[in-house]
Amino acid sequence: MRKTYGGIIGSPVTPFKPDHSVDYDTFARQIEFMIASGAHVIAHPMHIGESVSLTEAERCALAEFFVRAVNGRVPAFVHVSYAGTDLAVAMAQHAARIGATGVVLMAPYFWKSGPDALVEHFAAVAAAAGGRIFAYNNFAVSGVELTPAVLARLFARIPGFAGIKDASLSMESFGDICAQIEAQERDIAALTASEHLLASMALGGDGCVSGCSEIAPRLLHALYDACRRGDYAAARPHQRRVSRLLKVVRYNYPVAVKYSMELLGRRVGLPRRPLLALNAQEKAWVERELAAVGVLDEEPRGWTL
Numbered sequence: 001m002r003k004t005y006g007g008i009i010g011s012p013v014t015p016f017k018p019d020h021s022v023d024y025d026t027f028a029r030q031i032e033f034m035i036a037s038g039a040h041v042i043a044h045p046m047h048i049g050e051s052v053s054l055t056e057a058e059r060c061a062l063a064e065f066f067v068r069a070v071n072g073r074v075p076a077f078v079h080v081s082y083a084g085t086d087l088a089v090a091m092a093q094h095a096a097r098i099g100a101t102g103v104v105l106m107a108p109y110f111w112k113s114g115p116d117a118l119v120e121h122f123a124a125v126a127a128a129a130g131g132r133i134f135a136y137n138n139f140a141v142s143g144v145e146l147t148p149a150v151l152a153r154l155f156a157r158i159p160g161f162a163g164i165k166d167a168s169l170s171m172e173s174f175g176d177i178c179a180q181i182e183a184q185e186r187d188i189a190a191l192t193a194s195e196h197l198l199a200s201m202a203l204g205g206d207g208c209v210s211g212c213s214e215i216a217p218r219l220l221h222a223l224y225d226a227c228r229r230g231d232y233a234a235a236r237p238h239q240r241r242v243s244r245l246l247k248v249v250r251y252n253y254p255v256a257v258k259y260s261m262e263l264l265g266r267r268v269g270l271p272r273r274p275l276l277a278l279n280a281q282e283k284a285w286v287e288r289e290l291a292a293v294g295v296l297d298e299e300p301r302g303w304t305l
Helices: 024-036 056-070 085-097 115-128 148-157 171-184 197-202 217-229 232-249 255-263 280-293
Strands: 007-010 041-044 076-079 102-106 133-137 161-166 189-192 207-210
Touching: 007 217, 024 041, 024 056, 041 056, 056 076, 056 085, 085 102, 085 115, 102 115, 115 133, 115 148, 148 161, 148 171, 161 171, 171 189, 171 197, 189 197, 197 207, 197 217, 197 232, 217 232, 232 255, 232 280, 255 280
Parallel strands: 007 041, 007 207, 041 076, 076 102, 102 133, 133 161, 161 189, 189 207
Antiparallel strands: none
């Protein structure tokens, strides 16, 4: 059985108009596209959505629009990470008021918080959100690891713990997380922050938070479905293509994602500074890679599947 919040978690980019304001008409198309293409859950605005370049007012307005657009068709999680607990609590309270399913939360940036502070931070935000929370483990950004000991305390403290997004890129660490969740015998999703599903789902993972889902939903779902069936021979060629696509996705993240979408007729505008648009040489490389992976021939053009 798929976990309640497992599967392919769509993570849309934030579209901008030429004046750098949020393009809500395009964002509505993105949500429809993700749901139609089979996203099991959607989370926004994650870092791929340039959350750290949005004002607090924009994050709140986007969250409200996001929850209305989803309209209960799939679970909708709002990313509320901040360096300060009270700031994240305020965002979580807002997410609860507007009817979000739950929130996504990373360890506080910069502070290098100890175990007690981490547990209190996550518990306070979970309470403000009404209980459901995805913990986002990303040492590279936060400088703090959600260790097995911290996770055990979070599982005990937060009854509505929905899942963990693990960005460690370590199958050893992720395998330990899966084993820890299995011992809980609870409906907690173990998700990777990348689409290396052949390895992670064989270890007991439940899916991923995807940066590819707006570019190549057909390829991604073919990989996920094969892994879920345990048909790893069928999954292997899909994984190789996805792994090559991930090199594009991560290039000047998320700038190459936005340009890839433009090549597929799903224009979402340029990123905000300090991110800069790709130059001509970079654009040519992205187009060659998408063609080599088969994305330009096999994936939908425009917003209609």
